Each structure stands twice: as C-alpha cells, then as structure tokens.
Amino acid sequence: MLVLSSCSTEATPPPGPPELVPANALDGVLLSADQVNSAVGTTGMTAHPRVEVMSDHRNLLPNLNCLGIWQVNEAGVYGKDGWIALRQELLRSPDTDAWNTLVVQSVVNYPSTDAARAFFTQSADRWSKCTNHNVNITLNDQPLPKWRSGALSTTDDKLAIPFTRGDANGVASCQRVLAVDDNVIVDVQACKRDLGTVTAASAVADAIVAKLPR
Numbered sequence: 001m002l003v004l005s006s007c008s009t010e011a012t013p014p015p016g017p018p019e020l021v022p023a024n025a026l027d028g029v030l031l032s033a034d035q036v037n038s039a040v041g042t043t044g045m046t047a048h049p050r051v052e053v054m055s056d057h058r059n060l061l062p063n064l065n066c067l068g069i070w071q072v073n074e075a076g077v078y079g080k081d082g083w084i085a086l087r088q089e090l091l092r093s094p095d096t097d098a099w100n101t102l103v104v105q106s107v108v109n110y111p112s113t114d115a116a117r118a119f120f121t122q123s124a125d126r127w128s129k130c131t132n133h134n135v136n137i138t139l140n141d142q143p144l145p146k147w148r149s150g151a152l153s154t155t156d157d158k159l160a161i162p163f164t165r166g167d168a169n170g171v172a173s174c175q176r177v178l179a180v181d182d183n184v185i186v187d188v189q190a191c192k193r194d195l196g197t198v199t200a201a202s203a204v205a206d207a208i209v210a211k212l213p214r
Contacts, residue, residue, distance in 0.1 A: 020183045021212055023085035026107050029184075029211040031204060036091050036103050039207050040190055040200035045103065046095035051088040054078055060137050066130040068123055069149055069161055069176050072104045072187045077123075082115060083108050083185075098169045104189040105204055113183050120157075120180035127152050127159055127178075157181065160202055165191065175201040181209045 021029075033045045054075035061067045068077040073088050088106035092099040110116040135147040150162040159178045164171055174191035175198045186208050190200035 019213070020112070021109050023109055025213055026085060026087040026109060029107055029208055029213075030087055030089055030105055031207055031211075033091060035207060036105070036204060037093075039203040040101060040103060040192075042093050042101045042192075044093040045091040045101065046093065048090045048092075052086060054086070060139060061135065063130070063135075065126040066133060066135050066149070068126055068178075069130055069163065070135060070147065072176075072189050073106050073108065077126075078108065078119070082119070083110050085109055088187075097167075100193050101200075102172070102189075102191045103200065103204060105208065106187045107208060108185045108187065110183045110185070116180050116183045116185055119185060120159075120178065123178050124154055124159055127161060128154075131161065158202070158205065160199075162198065169193075173198045175199055177201040177205045179205045179209060181212055184212060 027050070030050070031039065033047050036045045037043050051073075054073050055071060056075040057067065057071055058076040061070055064076055067074050073086055086106060086108040088104065091103045091105070093101045110119070130149055131152045133149045135149075137147070147165045148163060153160045157180050161176050163174050163176065165174055166172070170193055172191040172193050173195045174189060177186070177188045179186040186205045188201040188205045188208070190198060190204060192198050192200065
C-alpha cells in the first residue's frame, strides 16, 4: 500500500518590527570618557554633567537651517513635541576654556522609527541649505568669533558636515554628525584645535549606534 505524506505549506512569518529603544536605555549608550578618548584619538577627556533638556539659541541664530549645525539639541530644531527624551554630555581635554579637544555627544529617542526618520529627513534638507556658509552672530553688541561650514556628506542614515570655529584661544576644526538608527537620533559635535580635517564626530556616532540595544 502506498502512503502519501503531506508537506506543510505554512509560510514563515515575516520578522516583526525592531524593538524600540526606551528612554531608560539612553544613559547606557553614551560613550564613557575612555571610549571617547579612543574614538577621537586623544587622552584626558573629562565629562561634564549630563543634560536632559533642549537648548534654545534662536535669539542668537534664528536661521534654523544653520542652527541645527551650529549647536547640538536645539529646541527650535527638534520642536517641543514629537521626541520623548534626550541625554547630552560635553567632554573636553584639557577641561578648560583653552581645550584642545571638545566633544558633545547626545541621543534622542522618538515614539517610532518613522518619527525619527522624519526628523532625519527634515534635517538633511535643512543642513543642505547651510553648506559653505558663514554664520555671523552678535552677543551683547559684540560679534562672536567666525564660524564657517563646509560641504555636506549624506548617506541613508548619517549626515556629516565640517566647520571651523574661532574663539579667544584660536581656531578649531570641527565636524557635526546626525545619525538615525531605529527610533533614535544620534547628534554629535567634535572639535580639535588647528587641524585641517576632523572626522571624530562620525567615529563617536558610530560607536554610540553600536551600543544601541538590539
């Protein structure tokens, strides 16, 4: 007697959406001072207290296209609603106003991957309108040191733009990076004194993304 065996025709279900990164995971994904030292190729980075609120410098720079490059985590850029929580930390070496290396690292989480992606897309459009641009700012009737952006580099998940900034202690070469991963925006600035090209912000952003829970 011939016996026929049946084969299952059930299809493998598609993978579900990625797990969202909760607000209570943000502290754990920022880099330690030693990890920042390694990422930017320096020593002696000192971390300042972490910040959980947006800054607002629209009175100094109302141009939102440039404000998002000039400063990390600006209320005028991110808006009051939409995002859930942020963690931001400044590190310097040496830890004085005459620093040689400065890093501002931050992470902002959103309620969905679509919301984070929408902010990233909006930022790409804004940053593209502030390339090769001089920013002139006056504080208390006194001009702040010169700031100039360079050319924007973009990928599907990262924006990167160099800029130079001056102050009483000299000129710094800097890089700004904005990256998106799942429902998180990684927002980083890195500066070094008197160097032609700085890519440290990209290295810091990549290291933070690698620490995000999966």
